[in-house]
Amino acid sequence: MSSESKDGVLAVCGSMLSLSSIAVGLRFHARNKTHMPIMTDDVLTVASLISFAGAAIISIIMVQYHIIGYALSPAIAGELSAKLQIAWDVLGTTSLACSKLSALFFYRRIFYVGGNRCWFNITVIITIIMVIIWLVVFQFLTGFQCGTHFSATWDGTYEKYCTLSFPYLYGFAVSDFLLDIWILSLPIPRILRLNATLSKKLAVLGVFFLTFIGLFASGARMTQYIQAERGGPDYFINHDEERIITIIFFYTMLETGVSLIAVNLPSLWFLVASISPDKIMRSISNKLSFSSLPSDTTRTPVA
Template sequence: MGLDVEANGLAALSGTFLLLTTGTVVLRFVARYKQKGQVWMDDYTMALAWVGFVGLAALSFFGISRGFLGYAMPRDRALVQAVALTQARALISFDVLTAMTFGMTKLSAVFFYRRIFCFGPRRDVFDYVTVVFVLLVSAWTVTFIVVPLNLCGPLKSIEWDIHHAAQCDHYAYFKGISVSDFVLDVAVLVLPLPKIWSLNMTTVRKIAVSCVFLIALVGLGASTARLVIMMQLIRKGRAGNAKDTYQGNTQIVYYAILEAAFNIVAINGPSLWYLVAGVPPERVLHSIRSIISLGSGHRPDSSKSSVERTTCDAAPGHKLDDTDSSPSSPVKNGVETYAMADLSAVTSAKGGQGVIVVDREFRREVEQRHQHL
């Protein structure tokens, strides 16, 4: 028997990742506080995902304590029936929290993409696509929260009766949530890649930025493992799993916790940069925003460059980097001054009134300021 069907394995997994996910979520908000960054939708949805994960871990410990998770099913049918109702309610609650946790984690990732790529009054295709993804993931989450409550009939699942177990089509539900969850994970993972590769950057930088977003591959690996296990259980069917339903339920709980934990940790990974390397995630965010803004300034249909727009928006006596970089900032498509150091040296750029003249001296001054940061 493997760790995924043993009480010790399930308890170790739940306890370890409960501490790890809690730590990464706390670090995320500590980083926001220290950097005076705005708490936005990606943070709120991540907090909800963590609440859901705490519920998943608590239910796993509860199942272990009551003996229906992590142990072999008793041969005495009276013992099985004694905990049947408690087991059913716990597993239905687990299914509801699984959908909530998975959904909130996906929404946090999509809102993080919007925090970086969707700013300013101008809307592009990526802006609309992410809105569609928000609606799609929200609908998916609500659907798979409601379905477990109605598997045995409208709102009858909570009053589940072991004598009517055949009326509850759990296997169709398992197949539906497992396959759709995997497909959504892949879609959310690759969502920002076309946007990144359309930016005016070198190939090396595109690969580097893509790798930052592909950290979530660890979560996709857990999602794949969970899909494989679920398909095996579905292939066995009710008759094949009837010999020991406790073992199958333990595997379902084990891999759901594994996937949820990996996704939460992966998405919160950038929060560790501030404490480990002293590099705030917002600095990387500003740099990517600046690249996007500068890239849009070179489009043929642009009447002014991004730098020109920033100059016009800056009030007299204020620095260009005084504007708030949050999604709610009134000046959202400005270029942060320190990020200008990423630009190649420009010999000369002449313009009329209200236009910045950029030369090597300006770049040298910005580089000096960047070093002080």
């Protein structure tokens, strides 16, 4: 089993879909157990899971039709293949964006201190806007990468009309990677300022840092897109495109699944730690509270 085989694709789709479903289910179980209301970050994980499930199903269908995962796959430009890939791109991008937004809304809910003028809260809001713009732009480019020549991806005129495809794919992979690094780094200053022992700080950081696995997958996919972008359409078409597509599917599904699992871990930490409802926010402000700073003297709950 490898990132270039059908077994690898099926395994990553099946395992990530199962684990992410369990993670989301446990998240809501934790909410119910602690009598906490359903918040924006919770809803976004459900949206991410639904989108991821759709992308996983499409990946499995493509394996069944020998479009990916086989050395002698049909031409990538086939109509069925092209349409499935567009749907997969839309669902995969939606799932990634919802996971990113869920993490950001979770940061805002847990680390909201000092009012809306606090630098951290302003940074999170700006990042949320950036992710929404990122989602809209790349969803638009997915549909219009060949301009208005929508059939160009399968009717033999791909190289003539789809001049945006490779810059779009390259830009998507690089921007996704950079956004992951930025979002992952956002809570680090806050966590390092907790009034807690070093071991507790490292434990909290460890909960967030599982996303490094997703970051690795994002980086591996970015490398494949960079190679394809440098070679242009000729490289993509003439250099074992089945292998390239399969690897991209594998690492994209791995990244998306791990991101969805990781975004649920902080909420599950409350469940594992058996923190009762009335102690959840107190545990953040006391046991793991921030050092007293002039800008952090007030705390207002955020929806």
